[in-house]
Amino acid sequence: SAVISQKPSRDICQRGTSLTIQCQVDSQVTMMFWYRQQPGQSLTLIATANQGSEATYESGFVIDKFPISRPNLTFSTLTVSNMSPEDSSIYLCSVMSGASGGNTIYFGEGSWLTVV
C-alpha cells in the first residue's frame, strides 16, 4: 500500500483567489492522479501527473484553471485558480499500486475546499 499525505485538509477561500494543494507519497510512483468529488457526487478525474512531463488533463479540465506540478516521484501539487463557488469540492490525490494482485488506487485524506 501507499501512504499519502495531503494538505491543507480543508480551507475556506474567497472567490477569485487561488489555492495550492500539496500531495506527498511515502514511496516513488510514476503517476499521481488528482480527483475532484463535488457534494453528493462520485469522483471525477481531473488530470494525471507524470514526473518530468506535463500533466494529462481530462475533458472539461484545463491547465490554466488547474495547473499541476510534479517535481519528483513522491510529490505533486494541484492549484485551483481564480476560484468560484462552483469549485467548492473535495480534491483527492491518489496513486496506483500493484499490490493486491492488481492496480489498486490509494487516496490521500482529501482537501475540503469551500469558496465563498
Place this chain on the structure above:
Amino acid sequence: RKEVEQDPGPFNVPEGATVAFNCTYSNSASQSFFWYRQDCRKEPKLLMSVYSSGNEDGRFTAQLNRASQYISLLIRDSKLSDSATYLCVVVNTGGFKTIFGAGTRLFVKA
C-alpha cells in the same frame, strides 16, 4: 450509458441483515475491479478486490461476472459501522483508466 452504473440507494437495513449491491460496467475489456468504501467526509478506502473466482473477506463477498459485465458485493450480518457509501471501481485497458461508480449508500439501523 454510463461506463459504470450503480443503484444509488439508499439501502436502509436493520442490524444483522444481509444486503447486496450490484454494479454494471460497459467496457468488456475492463481488467480490474474493486469495491471501495467511503465514509461521510472521508476519502475512499479499498474494501476488496474482485476476482473472477469470487472472493470473501469475513462478512463481505465479492463476485465478478464477466459474461454479464457486472460485479456484486454481499454484506452479511450487517453492523452499524457498515453504514457508508460503497463505490464500484473498474480499471480499463492499460491499467490506468479508472472509472468510479456514483456509489451506493447504505444505512444500517439498530
